[in-house]
Amino acid sequence: MTDAHLSPRNIPDRLQGRGARILKSWESLLLVVAIAIFLGNSLASPYFLDPWNLSDATFNFTEKAMIAFAMALVIISGEIDLSVASIIALASTAMGYAVQLGVDTPALVAIGLGVGLICGMVNGLLITGLGLPSIVVTIGTMSLFRGLSFIVLGDQAFTGYPESFAWFGQGYFWWVFSFEFTLFVLLAVIYGVLLHKTNFGRAVYAIGNNQTAALFSGVRVARVKFILFLLTGLMAGLASICLTSRLGSTRPSIALGWELEVVTMVVLGGVNILGGSGTIPGVVLAALIMGMVTFGFGLLNVPGIVMSIFIGLLLISVIALPILWQRARRRLAH
Amino acid sequence: MMAKLLKNREILLVVAIVALVALIALRFPAFVTPASFARVYNDTSILIILALGQMAVILTRCIDLSMAANLALSGMVAAMLNTAFPGLPIPLVILVAMALGCLLGMINGTLVWKLNIPPIVVTLGTLTIYRGLIFLLTDGKWINAHEMSDAFKALPRLGLAGVPVLSWLSLLMIALMFLVMSRTPLGRAFYAVGGNPHAAVYTGIDVGRTRFFAYCLSGTLAGLSGYLWVSRYAVAYVDIAAGFELDIIAACVIGGISIAGGIGSVAGAVLGALFLGVIKNALPVINISPFAQMAISGTVIIIAVAVNARAEKRKGRVILRKAEAV
Numbered sequence: 001m002t003d004a005h006l007s008p009r010n011i012p013d014r015l016q017g018r019g020a021r022i023l024k025s026w027e028s029l030l031l032v033v034a035i036a037i038f039l040g041n042s043l044a045s046p047y048f049l050d051p052w053n054l055s056d057a058t059f060n061f062t063e064k065a066m067i068a069f070a071m072a073l074v075i076i077s078g079e080i081d082l083s084v085a086s087i088i089a090l091a092s093t094a095m096g097y098a099v100q101l102g103v104d105t106p107a108l109v110a111i112g113l114g115v116g117l118i119c120g121m122v123n124g125l126l127i128t129g130l131g132l133p134s135i136v137v138t139i140g141t142m143s144l145f146r147g148l149s150f151i152v153l154g155d156q157a158f159t160g161y162p163e164s165f166a167w168f169g170q171g172y173f174w175w176v177f178s179f180e181f182t183l184f185v186l187l188a189v190i191y192g193v194l195l196h197k198t199n200f201g202r203a204v205y206a207i208g209n210n211q212t213a214a215l216f217s218g219v220r221v222a223r224v225k226f227i228l229f230l231l232t233g234l235m236a237g238l239a240s241i242c243l244t245s246r247l248g249s250t251r252p253s254i255a256l257g258w259e260l261e262v263v264t265m266v267v268l269g270g271v272n273i274l275g276g277s278g279t280i281p282g283v284v285l286a287a288l289i290m291g292m293v294t295f296g297f298g299l300l301n302v303p304g305i306v307m308s309i310f311i312g313l314l315l316i317s318v319i320a321l322p323i324l325w326q327r328a329r330r331r332l333a334h
Numbered sequence: 335m336m337a338k339l340l341k342n343r344e345i346l347l348v349v350a351i352v353a354l355v356a357l358i359a360l361r362f363p364a365f366v367t368p369a370s371f372a373r374v375y376n377d378t379s380i381l382i383i384l385a386l387g388q389m390a391v392i393l394t395r396c397i398d399l400s401m402a403a404n405l406a407l408s409g410m411v412a413a414m415l416n417t418a419f420p421g422l423p424i425p426l427v428i429l430v431a432m433a434l435g436c437l438l439g440m441i442n443g444t445l446v447w448k449l450n451i452p453p454i455v456v457t458l459g460t461l462t463i464y465r466g467l468i469f470l471l472t473d474g475k476w477i478n479a480h481e482m483s484d485a486f487k488a489l490p491r492l493g494l495a496g497v498p499v500l501s502w503l504s505l506l507m508i509a510l511m512f513l514v515m516s517r518t519p520l521g522r523a524f525y526a527v528g529g530n531p532h533a534a535v536y537t538g539i540d541v542g543r544t545r546f547f548a549y550c551l552s553g554t555l556a557g558l559s560g561y562l563w564v565s566r567y568a569v570a571y572v573d574i575a576a577g578f579e580l581d582i583i584a585a586c587v588i589g590g591i592s593i594a595g596g597i598g599s600v601a602g603a604v605l606g607a608l609f610l611g612v613i614k615n616a617l618p619v620i621n622i623s624p625f626a627q628m629a630i631s632g633t634v635i636i637i638a639v640a641v642n643a644r645a646e647k648r649k650g651r652v653i654l655r656k657a658e659a660v
Binding site: 080126130131132133135136137139140141142143144145146147148150151154257260263267273274303305306308309311312313315316319320323324 | 397445449450451452454455456458459460461462463465466467469470474572580583584587593594623625626627628629630631632633635636639640643
């Protein structure tokens with residue numbers, strides 16, 4: 001759907017000196033923004049610099065960031081997965097249903113991850129097996145997966161999760177470091193290594209830059225993409241466990257609209273929406289920025305929907321500004 | 335002859351709809367009466383109008399996820415206008431709603447045209463912005479039936495030759511869109527841009543500007559639907575038509591409009607919308623919970639895109655592509 005070949009931004013980064021420099025500076029720019037927001041928040045509110053408050057603030061982004069890591073890989077490979085929030089809903093509904101049957105925590109975790117994997121597999125099979133465009137497929141499964149939760153739950157809610165299950169969303173690993181935050185750091189390292197230090201990661205970039213060339217160079221394009229959708233499903237399942245555990249209940253509207261926030265996080269992190277470039281450190285910084293902005297707005301008592309306006313503006317301006325900037329530079333060069 | 339007929343997507347869709355209706359009729363003959371059909375059509379009118387706009391956008395290889403939010407914002411402004419000035423003639427209110435819708439569409443179009451931002455990102459962003467604006471405008475308050483003037487609420491229901499104005503309006507839009515798509519340079523440009531943007535450039539078509547016009551069109555139709563929606567259901571609040579953008583895209587995908595651009599027809603969009611309309615209206619008749627509708631639409635989207643992908647397999651391939659064509 002997106003015309004990859006029509007965009008001047010889709011040229012492989014290593015062939016474009018200036019592009020590489022701009023890309024390199026994107027993460028440093030994010031770092032500067034993150035530090036500025038951190039300082040701004042510390043000055044604006046005396047409660048910000050408390051370790052426990054900061055720890056609370058991390059819950060704003062850890063679950064979304066888990067999905068964003070996998071989503072970054074999917075987007076770098078030139079695809080997209082809009083069904084992640086619906087996978088959270090379906091996995092949460094399955095866990096809630098299991099609780100009513102008296103299932104205990106370890107099995108609940110297995111169910112959450114399992115449902116995520118199955119959903120990812122459905123997406124992957126439709127996209128790589130039948131060769132369908134990922135944007136339409138995942139719009140379809142987005143409505144299918146959440147629709148299934150609606151069939152099971154209607155206007156009801158599942159509650160009564162076992163006490164030990166609460167640890168995933170509310171427990172602390174050590175001192176102020178919550179289980180979720182620890183998991184976030186761990187996953188950041190794993191995905192960073194996977195994308196930047198392995199053959200698999202190089203294959204993801206290769207596919208995103210030129211799928212046909214990648215295929216002819218011996219990259220198993222379909223298999224790599226299938227694995228990416230599996231990973232995204234698995235991450236959504238994991239996020240579902242954390243979110244369900246944190247909320248302690250399941251409604252079919254759980255995590256509504258999260259796909260937008262996850263995509264925003266990835267794009268803000270400097271991943272090219274048309275595929276081919278982006279880094280995990282960028283996504284980590286974007287997660288921190290979005291988390292701190294949300295927390296800061298919360299301290300200022302800004303309603304959630306106004307925050308979503310801000311996120312929408314952020315999404316568009318993050319892509320528009322570099323284009324305008326590049327254009328202005330070109331004009332100056334002439 | 336037969337094989338050619340079977341390959342025609344619109345005819346396949348008609349067959350599917352007839353089969354669906356026949357299936358329902360087997361157990362519930364009451365569903366198959368002219369009056370019932372007229373009711374289903376009337377109920378689907380707004381979706382048809384929106385699907386027509388979305389079709390134009392998808393034909394040019396773009397997508398408009400902000401249509402439902404645009405509808406909600408335009409509808410809310412129409413309702414506020416009516417509440418503030420009950421004496422204002424309704425056609426003027428409709429014009430304002432359409433103009434606002436067009437403006438919101440122009441914002442999408444400008445971002446896609448001038449800044450070359452991928453359409454999905456633009457409209458995902460404006461989707462939240464437009465809906466957020468309703469909240470800023472109203473503070474989350476509702477506008478209820480008793481605050482709207484009678485004329486405001488009555489228009490879509492008004493009968494003209496036994497058919498409600500709402501149905502007439504959608505018929506009018508179908509006719510207009512048919513003319514635009516088949517008889518004007520703009521309509522042909524939509525197909526050209528989606529079919530092969532590079533070739534379109536060489537024939538003298540401005541790809542970006544054509545996309546911009548497609549967004550204006552979808553925005554205007556969303557604005558019109560905004561008034562129709564608010565007056566029909568006699569209520570306006572932040573979340574009206576939330577998630578409806580998916581139904582609109584579903585209608586287009588079911589109607590055989592290729593998400594890769596360049597393929598699709600007015601008849602397809604209308605039939606795709608009607609297919610969803612029949613399902614929606616049949617669910618309560620055959621005693622299936624309305625909660626099942628979302629899952630059914632999702633399944634239908636996936637099946638439709640799979641079927642269409644089979645039919646669209648390219649015969650030839652472009653071997654060399656010029657990256658600097660646009």
